[in-house]
Amino acid sequence: MESAIIIEKSIFIFTIFAITMLAAMYSTWAERKVAAWLQDRIGPNRAGPLGLLQPLADGMKLFSKEEFLPNTPNKFLFVVGPAISMSVALMTSAVIPWGDKLVIGGHEVILQATDIDVSILYVFGVLSVGVYGIMIGGWASNNKFSLMSAMRASSQMISYEVAMGLSLIALLMMSGTLSLKEISEQQAGMNWNVFYQPLGFIIFLVCSFAETNRTPFDLAECEAELIGGYHTEYSSMRMGFYLFAEYASMFISSTILSVLYFGGYNYPGMGWAIEHWGVNAGNLIGVAVLFIKICAFIFFFMWVRWTIPRFRYDQLMRLGWQGLIPLAIANIVITGLVMVRHELAAALGF
Amino acid sequence: MSVQTMSLSGRKKEVSNKKMSFWESLYLVAIVKGLWITIGHLFTRKVTVKYPEEVRTRSAVWRGQHMLKRDEQGRENCTACGLCALSCPAEAITMTAAERKPDEKHLYREEKYASVYEINMLRCIFCGLCEEACPKDAIYLTESKVLVPASYEREDFIFGKDKLVMPLEMALANSKNKN
Numbered sequence: 175m176e177s178a179i180i181i182e183k184s185i186f187i188f189t190i191f192a193i194t195m196l197a198a199m200y201s202t203w204a205e206r207k208v209a210a211w212l213q214d215r216i217g218p219n220r221a222g223p224l225g226l227l228q229p230l231a232d233g234m235k236l237f238s239k240e241e242f243l244p245n246t247p248n249k250f251l252f253v254v255g256p257a258i259s260m261s262v263a264l265m266t267s268a269v270i271p272w273g274d275k276l277v278i279g280g281h282e283v284i285l286q287a288t289d290i291d292v293s294i295l296y297v298f299g300v301l302s303v304g305v306y307g308i309m310i311g312g313w314a315s316n317n318k319f320s321l322m323s324a325m326r327a328s329s330q331m332i333s334y335e336v337a338m339g340l341s342l343i344a345l346l347m348m349s350g351t352l353s354l355k356e357i358s359e360q361q362a363g364m365n366w367n368v369f370y371q372p373l374g375f376i377i378f379l380v381c382s383f384a385e386t387n388r389t390p391f392d393l394a395e396c397e398a399e400l401i402g403g404y405h406t407e408y409s410s411m412r413m414g415f416y417l418f419a420e421y422a423s424m425f426i427s428s429t430i431l432s433v434l435y436f437g438g439y440n441y442p443g444m445g446w447a448i449e450h451w452g453v454n455a456g457n458l459i460g461v462a463v464l465f466i467k468i469c470a471f472i473f474f475f476m477w478v479r480w481t482i483p484r485f486r487y488d489q490l491m492r493l494g495w496q497g498l499i500p501l502a503i504a505n506i507v508i509t510g511l512v513m514v515r516h517e518l519a520a521a522l523g524f
Numbered sequence: 525m526s527v528q529t530m531s532l533s534g535r536k537k538e539v540s541n542k543k544m545s546f547w548e549s550l551y552l553v554a555i556v557k558g559l560w561i562t563i564g565h566l567f568t569r570k571v572t573v574k575y576p577e578e579v580r581t582r583s584a585v586w587r588g589q590h591m592l593k594r595d596e597q598g599r600e601n602c603t604a605c606g607l608c609a610l611s612c613p614a615e616a617i618t619m620t621a622a623e624r625k626p627d628e629k630h631l632y633r634e635e636k637y638a639s640v641y642e643i644n645m646l647r648c649i650f651c652g653l654c655e656e657a658c659p660k661d662a663i664y665l666t667e668s669k670v671l672v673p674a675s676y677e678r679e680d681f682i683f684g685k686d687k688l689v690m691p692l693e694m695a696l697a698n699s700k701n702k703n
């Protein structure tokens with residue numbers, strides 16, 4: 175029995191790993207396509223049908239580039255930086271509930287690598303380590319532009335983590351659990367959290383943009399001021415890892431947004447589908463639905479990128495500390511008041 | 525209307541530095557407006573011409589590759605007067621003049637002709653001024669859609685008489701059409 179579980183989990187983890195990599199790979203393709211469409215162009219269409227082989231070509235190009243090591247005393251950290259970014263981006267996927275469960279040969283398979291009951295804390299813990307990847311890379315590059323960019327990125331991520339956590343507290347007050355699985359289950363049908371927590375959702379969304387270093391918060395990579403940002407000195411696959419980590423974390427952020435606010439794998443009529451078409455079919459549709467939601471969010475990330483210009487650094491900090499944090503706190507207070515409205519009314523004598 | 529308030533485009537906006545309200549400083553409304561504009565472009569017709577497969581339609585007055593003309597009897601029109609070279613704003617044309625021998629009367633129409641006539645295609649801007657300047661109707665820009673081919677050598681872009689002079693058969697065919 176023990177070894178069966180290990181094999182089952184290994185297969186599952188491997189699948190998730192592959193899917194995340196694939197999603198990150200094709201996000202680069204999608205990014206170019208979306209950018210082109212929004213600018214009335216066509217986008218990559220030479221490598222394979224619809225340019226679908228473009229990511230492979232890019233990967234091959236990156237692999238064949240020279241591995242350049244700048245003259246830095248921190249050679250070890252220089253190599254470790256991209257590795258941290260990449261592993262952090264991939265680690266979060268461990269606690270995501272991709273679906274409910276499958277029954278294979280009378281044996282229940284839970285579509286989640288591990289269901290720890292503090293999974294949200296785990297996600298946030300891991301995400302905040304991500305800043306080390308950027309910070310270490312920028313520091314070890316021995317380049318003042320990389321360092322400046324790393325400083326920007328880390329101060330931005332730290333500031334927005336506060337608002338992100340606060341916006342989440344309101345959600346957790348409602349759900350009463352830290353487990354992503356249970357939060358998904360609570361949103362069965364169309365009982366999605368976004369309808370109960372619209373303000374919290376918007377704050378969380380804005381903070382996700384900042385956390386993933388996406389436009390309009392990509393100050394860490396603004397070419398006009400900082401050359402290439404923290405990965406200026408990087409080349410070949412190390413550079414590829416940084417770029418890849420950005421897309422992987424975009425994928426993970428979209429997943430978390432879908433799970434927390436858009437019902438995860440739930441879709442209206444799920445109970446009916448499970449009853450009539452069986453557990454497997456119903457839950458596989460659920461997985462597909464989750465992926466559709468994720469793709470929609472990824473598209474939204476890209477759509478915003480090609481719409482809004484980059485924020486100025488002071489605007490970014492003001493928005494974070496003076497805009498989002500007070501709003502998030504107000505959201506907590508409002509949520510609390512609504513939750514205790516009956517007790518409150520009784521106490522006030524209505 | 526005074527000069528200060530006048531607006532030719534009708535879209536002039538006063539710059540104001542008024543303080544933004546709290547909601548404005550969250551930029552949400554402005555961002556949604558922007559998103560609405562860009563999503564519209566997702567569905568517009570794309571302007572790209574897929575070049576090797578599609579070739580853009582060219583205007584009726586398209587000025588293509590130059591040609592040095594022959595008359596109906598197949599003689600070259602050019603008399604090496606140099607007016608085209610003088611008029612060329614890009615200084616792309618050079619030539620060497622030579623005197624026609626008595627036995628070359630069937631080759632050149634005038635007593636003086638260009639023994640060397642070269643246009644540097646890297647310099648030429650296809651303005652057509654050479655065609656306008658020529659008193660002998662000798663040089664003109666054809667309708668040819670073929671662009672100057674790419675090459676690794678600069679010399680390949682200097683087109684001599686071998687590439688510029690109208691082929692003899694074409695001249696004869698032209699004269700046949702006329703008669």
Ligand code: SF4
Nearest residue numbers: 612648649651652654
């Ligand atoms: S087309 Fe214009 S630029 Fe070209 S050779 Fe004639 S005059 Fe010069």
Ligand code: SF4
Nearest residue numbers: 602603605606608658
């Ligand atoms: S092409 Fe015309 S303008 Fe130029 S040298 Fe010959 S005759 Fe003169």
